[in-house]
Amino acid sequence: MRMSQLWAPTLRETPSEAEVISHQLMLRAGFIRRAAAGIYTYLPLAWRVLRKIEQIVREEMDAKGGQEMLMPVVQPAELWQETGRWDEYGDYMFRLKDRHGRDFCLGPTHEELITALMRAEVRSYRQLPLRLYQIANKYRDEPRPRFGLMRGREFIMKDLYSFDRDEEGLDVSYRYMYEAYERIFARCGLTTRAVEADPGEIGGTANHEFMVLADAGEDEVVYCTACDYAANTEKAESAPPPAPAARAETPPAEQVATPGARTIDEVARLLGVEPARLLKTLLYEADGQPVAAVVRGDHELNEVKLKRILGAKTLEMASAERIQSVTGAPVGFSGPVGLKGVRIVADPWAWAVADAVAGANAADAHLIHVQPGRDWQADDIADIRTVQAGDACVRCGAPVAAARGIEVGHVFKLGTRYSEALGATYLDEDGKAKPIVMGSYGIGIGRTMAAIIEQHHDERGIRWPASVAPYHVIVVPVNYEDQRQRQVAERLYEELSAAGVEVVLDDRLERAGVKFNDADLIGFPWRITIGPRALAEDAVEVTSRDGSLQERVPVEEAAAFVREQVRAALSA
RNA sequence: CGGGGAGUGGCGCAGUUUGGUCAGCGCGCGUGCCUUGGGAGCACGAGGUCGGCGGUUCAAAUCCGCUCUCCCCGACCA
Numbered sequence: 051m052r053m054s055q056l057w058a059p060t061l062r063e064t065p066s067e068a069e070v071i072s073h074q075l076m077l078r079a080g081f082i083r084r085a086a087a088g089i090y091t092y093l094p095l096a097w098r099v100l101r102k103i104e105q106i107v108r109e110e111m112d113a114k115g116g117q118e119m120l121m122p123v124v125q126p127a128e129l130w131q132e133t134g135r136w137d138e139y140g141d142y143m144f145r146l147k148d149r150h151g152r153d154f155c156l157g158p159t160h161e162e163l164i165t166a167l168m169r170a171e172v173r174s175y176r177q178l179p180l181r182l183y184q185i186a187n188k189y190r191d192e193p194r195p196r197f198g199l200m201r202g203r204e205f206i207m208k209d210l211y212s213f214d215r216d217e218e219g220l221d222v223s224y225r226y227m228y229e230a231y232e233r234i235f236a237r238c239g240l241t242t243r244a245v246e247a248d249p250g251e252i253g254g255t256a257n258h259e260f261m262v263l264a265d266a267g268e269d270e271v272v273y274c275t276a277c278d279y280a281a282n283t284e285k286a287e288s289a290p291p292p293a294p295a296a297r298a299e300t301p302p303a304e305q306v307a308t309p310g311a312r313t314i315d316e317v318a319r320l321l322g323v324e325p326a327r328l329l330k331t332l333l334y335e336a337d338g339q340p341v342a343a344v345v346r347g348d349h350e351l352n353e354v355k356l357k358r359i360l361g362a363k364t365l366e367m368a369s370a371e372r373i374q375s376v377t378g379a380p381v382g383f384s385g386p387v388g389l390k391g392v393r394i395v396a397d398p399w400a401w402a403v404a405d406a407v408a409g410a411n412a413a414d415a416h417l418i419h420v421q422p423g424r425d426w427q428a429d430d431i432a433d434i435r436t437v438q439a440g441d442a443c444v445r446c447g448a449p450v451a452a453a454r455g456i457e458v459g460h461v462f463k464l465g466t467r468y469s470e471a472l473g474a475t476y477l478d479e480d481g482k483a484k485p486i487v488m489g490s491y492g493i494g495i496g497r498t499m500a501a502i503i504e505q506h507h508d509e510r511g512i513r514w515p516a517s518v519a520p521y522h523v524i525v526v527p528v529n530y531e532d533q534r535q536r537q538v539a540e541r542l543y544e545e546l547s548a549a550g551v552e553v554v555l556d557d558r559l560e561r562a563g564v565k566f567n568d569a570d571l572i573g574f575p576w577r578i579t580i581g582p583r584a585l586a587e588d589a590v591e592v593t594s595r596d597g598s599l600q601e602r603v604p605v606e607e608a609a610a611f612v613r614e615q616v617r618a619a620l621s622a
Numbered sequence: 623c624g625g626g627g628a629g630u631g632g633c634g635c636a637g638u639u640u641g642g643u644c645a646g647c648g649c650g651c652g653u654g655c656c657u658u659g660g661g662a663g664c665a666c667g668a669g670g671u672c673g674g675c676g677g678u679u680c681a682a683a684u685c686c687g688c689u690c691u692c693c694c695c696g697a698c699c700a
Contacts, residue, residue, distance in 0.1 A: 066633090
């Protein structure tokens with residue numbers, strides 16, 4: 051490809067809409083353009099990268115017995131009504147009606163459709179297992195599209211569904227996918243970490259998220275510094291508090307005035323005690339019912355955990371009015387002592403504070419010398435706090451670390467939730483109809499591209515790993531109008547093309563600086579520079595974008611040399 | 623949805639407080655000359671219903687009302 055022909059509209063300035071580096075660079079390097087919020091056109095360079103990622107995904111899916119297919123984007127409402135997700139999805143789903151007024155949606159995922167397919171087609175255990183996948187657009191009307199391709203409303207996803215006879219079969223499919231994912235992301239040049247995750251609404255027994263560690267990540271993960279425990283913070287477990295020593299005598303609880311002190315910090319400072327001695331009491335409404343969650347003053351409540359423990363469909367913080375009516379005190383003075391008509395959930399660490407300070411449920415007052423069991427009771431004592439860096443690992447006790455992550459893949463054991471809802475059964479050897487045991491495995495293709503950029507860039511632009519680079523090499527004659535330079539450039543371009551190397555010739559009549567900057571911005575892994583300095587010795591300069599290579603190579607050997615570099619990198 | 627911010631040539635922005643020589647700057651774009659090792663220089667030039675609708679006024683980018691879109695912070699997910 052000649053640069054004069056390649057449509058890569060690079061921008062000198064960063065469009066103001068872009069917040070994270072991958073989004074900025076994709077815009078600036080001429081990879082994508084926005085069509086609407088969260089909806090993008092992939093320009094030629096991006097499409098080449100996406101196709102390469104897809105190809106890696108295909109190869110690894112096929113290697114694990116996956117078979118590619120393609121399902122419709124437009125899906126009938128009936129299937130979604132059968133599983134109840136037509137209502138559950140709410141505004142999240144793009145909906146439309148056909149000319150007859152029948153309801154459809156743009157598929158946000160394909161469990162319903164493919165399970166209905168299995169229901170219609172699979173009769174016998176002899177037809178199982180099946181692992182079917184597609185790479186297709188998904189549609190989710192995100193409340194807040196963000197960060198370019200990181201969170202779009204239309205996005206490309208690989209989704210594979212496994213269908214097995216039983217749990218053992220599912221275990222095999224799951225392990226296959228897990229292994230395939232590790233290979234896929236490694237081949238894309240990504241450093242990922244598989245973490246345990248909250249299954250959310252989809253349900254199921256086990257699931258892992260594949261996280262790319264990057265500052266731009268929307269998730270937080272914690273991982274053990276010693277063992278291999280790693281989990282999404284929303285699900286990560288805390289090690290329980292050490293068993294209390296012989297319980298010291300706590301003086302009787304006593305109310306003290308704390309005028310205006312509402313926050314943990316304010317109360318701690320006013321009373322001269324550590325935040326860890328305080329009880330933080332947060333009031334929520336779970337499915338409309340008031341709930342008090344008690345965590346230690348220096349801990350954070352984890353709403354996902356609380357929601358799961360309560361088994362609630364909705365969970366939101368109570369309004370100031372609600373708090374006033376439930377506790378009899380304004381916001382900032384709630385405490386578990388004497389709370390009536392409220393379900394109290396206490397974190398074990400809060401429950402373990404023997405001589406605590408808590409809100410008095412009265413304006414401008416707190417209680418000191420509060421003792422669990424004596425002064426207050428909990429309806430549930432359960433892990434509801436957010437793990438923090440430095441906490442003891444739940445598995446081995448070593449300190450855990452925290453990092454931000456981008457979720458690029460998610461593997462789920464679904465079990466029989468969908469097959470039962472939709473009646474997808476097979477006849478087993480014993481002649482009995484049994485629900486198919488399912489798994490679901492997604493990879494965000496566009497998000498993977500964004501994540502690669504997050505992990506591979508510098509101040510000049512993108513630094514594509516060779517495996518997914520839109521092109522491998524750019525040939526840059528410093529001055530294309532110079533006869534000699536032009537001849538050498540054209541020759542190398544042809545030799546490399548003939549050798550199967552994906553090469554771009556920058557034949558534009560631009561100044562060298564412009565060409566170098568575009569090359570760095572777009573991120574070609576290798577550059578061959580043809581200029582008077584090296585040419586005086588019948589040589590050209592070969593450099594790699596990551597800075598690891600910088601060599602003067604004779605013109606005669608240049609094509610072979612670069613071809614070998616590319617070959618070696620691709621087979622690595 | 624709640625809270626904040628922004629819509630002015632392709633991109634980045636000024637101008638809005640205090641209506642009236644405010645349709646302006648930089649980059650980009652076109653033509654010519656010149657130049658060619660890290661986004662050169664000179665000259666000429668094209669390009670904007672100031673997001674939209676409606677009001678106030680002699681006069682609106684500027685004031686008022688409505689509306690659309692986008693971005694950022696909180697609850698979801700590949």
